[in-house]
Amino acid sequence: MDEIARTAGVGKDTLYRRWKSKETLVQHLLSELSAENAPIPDVEDPRYALFIFLQNIVRLNTRSDFGAILAGIVGESARNREMATAFHQFWAERRTIAAGLVRRVVGPGASDREIGQILDHVLGPIYYRLLLSGDPIDDEYLWDLIVALPWSTGETPDQEQPTEKELK
Amino acid sequence: MDEIARTAGVGKDTLYRRWKSKETLVQHLLSELSAENAPIPDVEDPRYALFIFLQNIVRLNTRSDFGAILAGIVGESARNREMATAFHQFWAERRTIAAGLVRRVVGPGASDREIGQILDHVLGPIYYRLLLSGDPIDDEYLWDLIVALPWSTGETPDQEQPTEKELK
């Protein structure tokens, strides 16, 4: 808090006038950063859109302080009940966003439960590597995740990956 | 620390005589608890063995303080470099154990990279729910994870799940 106020050139007073507690601030911060740095890609191909989305998530977690913040919240949620609920609510928001992308990939026939499972299959390994094992995540890994989606539409996807240039 | 000493009926003095710092204690604790509460199941059926293994992981994280400890370490690893390396090493150990179980499921033909990916597919969703989304994990969910293994041997597994009684 002190550091946030200092680096923001703002009084802690002002922070607490805008947000009721540290938890609400963090929750707002997570949603804001996520929406800004990992938005819904404006791409027509469903799989490619999902790929870019995942790529942005990885970039956000590895190239900025977001990953460290996230890890810190995980630890704090273990002891702080309010923080835990705020954290879970954040993930619920993010999941609905990602669910739209996934549904475009697997088709509208999938049930909510199926969509949820697919989300776990896509996001789980990513955050498992980011937060726990520490193994690196490259584009090929992300693409394999998408290709391996169990409920993918039957058409065999071409394994070719988009070049770095296309991402921008 | 105070709580550990108190619940253990031991003086904090003694704790610090046996372990140099809190970090070393926690590291020892992780390996010990994992090996003790999530061992390699002595079951002949590979999928069932993997199922029990995952079930023990979930139980360890939800029914004891292990989950909270784990989350705390995640947070601390974000700022403590030594803790991060020790943490990653812990996961490497655990992965090799789980890799043996997975290899029994998918057959000896799988490469190390494939095994690694499968491990991510199995463990990722579990820890994603445990640490991040907070969604509950029941036996059906675990079984679906195993059934969905992309490199499973061709035989279609029967969806029937083992009863609670068989677990002991």
Added chain:
DNA sequence: ACATTACCATACTGTCCCGTTTGGTAAGTG
């Protein structure tokens, strides 16, 4: 019997950090 050692329990120190309070400053309003 005496010294040493191991040990539990508790108190203590230093640190960190959330949230509040206070003092001082500048802008806007009547």
Added chain:
DNA sequence: CACTTACCAAACGGGACAGTATGGTAATGT
């Protein structure tokens, strides 16, 4: 000008926690 409002900065209070120090107790060794 008087008054309110918003704001930064710093200090403060309180609680949590890691690690150390101290006192007392029991066992062991000589």
